Amino acid sequence: MFEYAPAVALLPFVSFLIALSVGSYMPKKGAFAGIAATGGSLLLSVWAFVTVSGGEVYNEPDLFTWVAAEELSLSFGILIDPLSAMMLIIVSLVAFLVHVFSLGYMNDEGETGLPRYYAELGLFTFSMLAFVYASNLLMAFMFFELVGLCSYLLIGFWFRTESAASAAKKAFLVTRFGDYFFLIGVIGVIATFGTAQFAGQESFPVLAEHALVDGETEAMTTFLGLGEQAWVTLLGMLVLGGVIGKSAQYPLHTWLPDAMEGPTTVSALIHAATMVAAGVYLVARMYGFYALSPTVLTFIAFVGGFTALFAATMGVIKDDIKRVLAYSTISQYGYMMLGLGAGGFVAGSFHLMNHAFFKALLFLGSGSVIVLMHHEQDMWEMGGLKDKAPATYYTFLAGSLALAGIIPFSGFWSKDEILFEALHYGLGNQPLLLGAYAMGLVAVFFTGFYTFRMVFLTFHGDPRSDTARDPHPVGWSVKVPLVVLGLLATFIGFVNMVPVADLLNMDIEFLHQWLDGPEETVTSVHHYEELVHDAAGFEAADIGPYLPGALSLGLALAGAGLAHMLYNVPDPEPHTEKLGNIRTLLKRNYYQDEYQVWIAEGLTLPVARAANKFDRTVVDGAVNGISRVSLDSGSRLKQVQTGVVTNYAALLTFGLVALLVVVGLYGGWF
Amino acid sequence: MLIETLIAVTFVGSLVTFAAPNRWAGELAFGISALPFVGGLVMYSQFDGSGNALMGGELAFEQSAEWITLGAYSLNWHTGLDGISMPLVVLTTVLTTLAIASAWTPIDERQSQFYGLVLFMEAGLLGVFAALDFFVWFVFWEAVLVPLYLLIGIWGGPRRKYAAIKVFVYTNVASLAMFIGFVALVFNLPIETFDLPTVAQALANDRLQAPGWTSVSALKTGAFVAMFAGFAVKVPVVPFHTWLPDAHVEAPTPVSVLLAGVLLKMGTYALLRFNFTMLADVATQYAEVIAVFAVVSVIYGALLALAQQDLKRIVAYSSVSSMGYVILGLVAYTTYGVGGATFQMISHGLISGLMFMAVGVIYNTTHTRMVTDMSGLADRMPVTVGILIGGAFGYMGLPLMSGFAAEFFVFLGAFRSGTLSGAPVFTAVAMFGIVIVAGYLLFAMQRTLFGPFRLDTDYEVGPAPLHDVAPLFALLLLVIALGVAPDLFFDMIRDAVNQMPLVEADLGGGY
Amino acid sequence: MALYELPEWAGLAPAVILAATSLVLLLVDSIDPDSSNRPALAGTATTGALLSLAVTGWFLVAGVGDPDGRGVISLFGGQLVVDQTSLLFTFIFASVTTMVTVASYDYLRGHAYQAEYYSLIMLAATGMATMASSASLATVFVSFELLSLSSYALVAYLKDNRGSVEAGLKYFLIGALSSAVLVYGISLVYAVTGSLRLAAVAEAAAGTELVGVLGLGVLMVLGGFAFKTASVPFHFWAPEAYEGAPAPISGFLSSASKAAGFVVAFRVFTVAFPVEQFLDLGVDWVFAVQILAVVTMTLGNFAAATQNEVKRMLAYSSVGHAGYALIGLAAISGPNSDLVLGAGMMHLLVYGFMNTGAFLFIALAEYWDVGRTFEDYYGLASRAPVASLAMTVFMLSLAGLPPFGGFASKYILFMGAVNAGFWWLAAVGAVNSALSLYYYSRVVKALWIEEPSDDVAKVGITEQPIGIYAAIVFAAVVTVALLPAFGPVTETAVSAAGALLP
């Protein structure tokens, strides 16, 4: 069936073309084209999923040859293995639901430019899907960039407002900065290994493995006189640049909160399944490469842990419902990074999946809330929506529980596994990971707090505004996606319940088995675990999963409880001024934007202006100076032509005599 | 014979247009320029050359005839195309046709003269890329200057006279330096012709004999420097670039299109043919120095673009930056490097042409190019703005557009260069250009295209006419086509590049 | 057209025809002193010039004077010779004369003494032709004076125009001084060698001990020629003379008379003062010529750069071009110098057409009296497109841009210099030619780019003088055609130069 694999990505592309060209003449402005396309992709992905579970792994490195140079040809291929098959479903499902949701969210609002919206949505889905099953790093980079373009377009969808335009620009620019390193990494990888394949015996992770583990150093060429290990580490770091940019990890996270300027549906897509997920997915995709370098792994874990805590603290005091979710996204992707960095390939992927569902759910839910509130996003204007919009409330609640990591909702299982991985390697021989673990653990508390602060402020208590008292109804196209996602958020976690498995001593870690694949390949979990152990040299300490699990659950509940205490009252207080200076610090997001804006406008721009001045005055001045000098000397020189003929005679005679003297001396006559 | 026909048709066409009445000169010129356009495509389809024109490769459409005998020396008419010049010929014909179409709106006086000169320039450009005898090549090389001077001088902006004379004299000085350098080289070779392939092969076989007053290496270096300086002005390489922004800002849109699209490529093409093919050993000897020039051009040019308020100036300076990539690719001496540089010539030709046209269309309706004077144009002219955004992202090197392909090839080749020590560092520094370019283009777009609509010049802004938008669209399609399937050109380019001396075909390494 | 049937002296036919024409015109003048039958007079002169042009062309084609063809003709005991050099330059003189006479048909409307004017032109042309073929210092001096005296008169032809008279005076005074210098130089050379025939001079000079005297003489002779070619420091007359004289005469002098000076210089210095021999003697006249070349082109071009009047700018530029042509002689001490010497000849040939054409455009402007300054020329292209186009051709060709003859000749000249090992001469030339591009383009700018001010625009261009137009268009066509058809020119020039060189 894999000959249809290209269609998975191409269907949305077709919908993009349709919506762009004839969208304005279609019913619902091209929405149905998008729905059909994404639905088709979803079906095909499921089919692919089934096929893969049937034991086939599809790795076609050369479907379309981009450059057919005999020495090094570059081409587009498709790799469908358990990981990408899973991701395909996630992406196409979320995209499908977002399309459906848009019917209620965008179309019903008399929005202009809907064809553009659906076209960009289609392109977005196309790029992400193609990125997901890209078979080599170069292709991955290309669609990674296209994803960036689409996010730019969609964030700036309401381009008539200054803030949207600037948010779009910021999103692209910040991620571009990360992609700069990514591109160097891509080129470095190709130049080093002569290939950018992800999977297969000739793939670059395998070659690197040969070089580092088996000592076949001729498998790679290093540059700048670096050793193999160092060079691989450097390449890993470079590629990581792109990841940090796209997955909004510290310090390149600043674009993401602003990205809320886009339509909420777009936020759902970006945060749950596409753009932001791309970064973490890339790490998982080339995990065989990262697993070779403990330095990079630890770095990833640390960045992840730090970001998780850092973002969670900022989420605590936000008043805009979407912003709270934005910071929660950053924090959650921090967890995934932590998991992957801590050698927990399965844990990271697991959380990636869970998060995709519950974050999509939360955003669509918030979207529904925003519809209810006539596009009011400030939580202090809401309250008491629980009874008025039960469907929204309960689904949103499910998502929140998952996000907060309350057993048995999906978020709990994955987050717990991540923390466990970090802990048991940390206690093993990687004390650095303990730091990351600690940060992650603390973040759990804040997560529980801000999540339920959001829930209570939005749905509980008394309505705090007229719109809240009499909200705008929402239609089926809004509710259906919420319900679907709500169920997923609730139950998807059961596919990999490590503690339970350990408790019952049953083999129910389905996701783990799934990712392990039908047979041992270079991309299966088992192989990764070996690498983490042998190449990176991670040693696991022997501890049980219960205590850490209980600990994180306790913290989550504590956070939730605090929120309940403070905000689950009829007429809640902000309480934020109690924080004093910390409050301003948090409101200002630790001044991250300020210094980045300063780098852009306070540093680069003046330098550019100085260069411009230099160019105009010195460089160009030299050019003009030469011409001026020669013209002046010309007008001086012509003064010898006095017009008086006797002077001419004199000058003539003088000239002749001078000539005589010079030549005479030269020829030695006298 | 096809090349000669092309040139002749264009030249005669220019005379005809010159005599035609202003009313329908534009349409006439468009029709005439369609002939070389079709001819170019025919040649592309029939192209059967292989290898490098200068290094004894199989030439397509080769043609040669006696012209002048100068004592023992003979200057002959010799033309032919290889994988490097073929794409440039196509580029020239395509851009000229589109530029003429884009001129219908802005050019509203002395049309027949304008279009006549444009066609004359096209003839010269075709000759430059097709000629294989130095003197013939030089005739065309200089012949391009005259129409350029008049086009800028007559139809240009407020400071057009200054700009015109500046580009005229500046580039002419450069040509003179280059001429003396090259001639000095040839006269010390045991050959009695200025036939470029002969010269190149004689140099490749170290048949250069030093005259009494200097050594072979000194002579080579001197000639290299003279020629490099000469071509660096045309490219332009920092610090010889200051004529470019003036010329671009003052020139009317169609001329800017041709100037950025094709005329700059004359410089890089000549660098590739003369300095980097004939004097490869010198080029590799001073690879680091040249690479510094390249990197400075990239970063410095991008910084300058960042500081501009005039859309045209922004694009103009960004051209300086993009040309820096070309130099970097050339000095890498790898297939991907040199081939990528050549591909970048084509790609930048299309993209910068697209950008200048789009800016021109906006100018036609708003009568301003100042970023500060307008905002929210996307509201009034969605199609144009859409294409402009496309072009801008192409300029930023968005994948699946030609700009990315070209830059990627250059970076890959440069990174892996065996002749340039510290190549990865040079590459990485140069690559930072892609961030800055994104910076200034995004800033400019945000201010002009997005936000609430505002225009300080009181003109009625509506969608642009079709014959303004159509060329833009055609260019955008070409850019995407080349980005998706670079081998349309890159194949023949590689073939020609691989035969260059010192170019490492394989990427080496332990696999 | 079997030539052997003709006697040898028939080789002088071009000169003879010119002389005869002038005599005919004098006859007409003496019969009918105030004849103003313009068609007849101009017609006669033109016919004569054309005839001699035709004969010259025929000889060139037939291979007269070509050592490999019908051989060099030496007449009157070696006083005169007919070789490719003489024929090539006679060709220049004849064509310039033709253009000038045709143009003068309109220019002289309403002037008196037209017959004298034409006969003087023909006499001057005769002088040039004889200069081209004179092989002895005696004939050199005589023909030199013949040219000078008639051109003095021609410059001062507009008797009631102060400019013309002043120009004539200055030209005459400097000319008298220079010819005195020349003849004194000749006398010194004679003193040392006891001979005036060029070849004999070379022989006799061998191993003389009066080096100082000889060197003095050589340099003074050089000075005399420098006057004719308007080379620094003997150029002072040139700007005024060209500016003051009637424009056709300016063209005539600045192209033909200059070329005449060069042909004599080329012949005398190659035949009578061979380089190697005189270097051994310690008379390094090449060094002197190099100095002259550099100074001349630099001063000429730099002074031209900032002129306000187009005519005077052209005058200075003509000085500059004298500097270029001097390269032909200055680089002669290098290897295969026939190339560079021939290049000098080529440049003079092309220059004959483009420069005459330029001055004839000035004549046209004076005829319309639109004024002399650049400002007066603003926007002229819209009112006289054809003439402006031609002028543009001349300017760009003078600046050495394709697709015009000036491009080929200038760059071949530089090529020759580099080839002879004098790359620095070429470099100086390059700098100057870049500067020249600036001021030549000023004219193009004035014609095509600038907007005319109202009072300028008022100057009505009533009629289209057919004669001047014909001459200008002819010059323009030739200037353009000379690039593709440069092959024959180079062959003739190079072989002519080769024949001169020992």
Added chain:
Amino acid sequence: MAPPVEYYLLLSAAVFCIGLFGILTRRNALMFLMSVELMLNAANINFIAFSFQHGNLTGQVFSLFTMALAAAEVAVGIGIILVLYRNFQDVDVTKAATMRW
């Protein structure tokens, strides 16, 4: 017995310089003309003397040419000086200086 030839050289040189001096100092056109004549005659002295010295007639013949041409030159010169006087009411050569630079 004729005096040695160097004396003639010196004499002619002296005459030549006198003429040159005249040209450089005099402003009257006619004086200017006479000075030129002096210089020409200086040349003639050389010719005659060295024609005698070398024992051939070339020099003497040439001096005849010189005289004839000198006469012609004077004729043209006088003509020009006449129109000069007519236009500038003066024969001062420095008066006619309208064209310069």
